[in-house]
Amino acid sequence: MLIWGCSAVSWTVNTYKNRDFQPNKLQWMLAFVPWTKSLQLTLAFLFWYTCLSTNVCSLWISFGAYITGILFQTSAFTSFFLISHGYCITCNHLSISERRTIAAVGSVFYLTLVGYRASVPYFSVLLLLNYFVVFYVIFYHISQNLLVLRDQLSFIDDEDVQAMRDAIYTKYVMFKKFQGAMHVVAVSELALFINMDNSLESYWIRLMVRECAQFFIFLYIGWIFRCQEFAPRFSFMPALKSKEAPAGPPIYSIEMDAATFKEFTSHEWHIGVPTLPRKGSLKDSVLVVIQQPHA
Structure with a gap:
């Protein structure tokens, strides 16, 4: 809880200080994710603290922790969707159809998570299918945007404007690193989901692995797309x-x-x-x- 809270504060402060170098609102959207996680862990801590100390378990606090946990996963994958579509890399604005697609996939992902966390029958199968669709779309758009950046690099070489090459190549490297991070996210999420061991010890191990993986992966992605002093309007x-x-x-x-x-x-x-x-x-x-x- 404290680690996520410190991360959220430092992320927000850094984004505010470097707001003049941001061509869009991606960093503010990424800063929203650790705040959501901090709120979830705070509510979970308050729930267990009141249960153990006063023997009174608040239904509303547990419900808040439940909802914020789902919001965290949904907002994280929505951020991954935005980056994979080239937002802040190959374009400043998404088209209306792209925004509608992201909103639709995010809504379906949210509702599927609600059903899965509520142990509704067959929702585990739906969530697994949803994972496959989500990662397919993400990796498809990553490959398309990498192709666009490679074409831009070759075009710049043909036009002999080498001064622009460093900026475009930096974007290409950022996208390649993001692609590698998404491979780690896909493997970890599917491995934890497919694990069928329901013992208490296995649950706590999976929980610790998931929490550590989420923190370090999101920290790595945030570092890749941190605010940098690029040229104005470039x-x-x-x-x-x-x-x-x-x-x-x-x-x-x-x-x-x-x-x-x-x-x-x-x-x-x-x-x-x-x-x-x-x-x-x-x-x-x-x-x-x-x-x-x-x-």
Whole structure:
């Protein structure tokens, strides 16, 4: 409880301090997850403390711990869904259909967890099927976005704009690390779920393993997608979709004098600004690269 609480506080403080470097609200959404877990463990502690010390077990506290536990798992997997769809990596906003899909899958996952925790018949089978669907969707979108990032890297190499390569390659490495973390999550969740030993000793061992795995995995994912001082507005490189293959927009390189360049907050990164036409479509967009002369 204390570990999750300290993690939630430090995560929130770090997100607030680095809010100027966030192109979107992903870090705030990730910070919500440890707060949910802290609330669940606090309610569970209060329930057992009142039961053992006063011999009065509160139904409402136990119900609160039950609901917050399900909310924690649902919010964690929703965060994984957002990242796997490329949110904050290959795009700043999800399409309406993607948001509806994530909301629908999250709702079904939540309801299935409610039935499984309530020991409703056949819900264990439904939850297992739900796990397979969830992880299939996550890994499918991860592979698609890795393909997009690889195409962007090769496109940048072809256009000979090497200064942009570091930023795109950083995103590619982040996504590869996230893919590895998701493999660990899938193996651990399915292994703990399939374990049919219902003895009390096995239950406490599984509980400790699950709690430790959840904390370290989420800490690792949070570290991967922590707030970093990237160039302003260089949140993603727009990809133009065509019938043949995805392609990048035209790239233009502009040089400016040192006095003008001082207005930018980060000199380490070249600044890629996706320009949009008036209607906001990426179809006719270009990418402008501004660099410091003789940098």
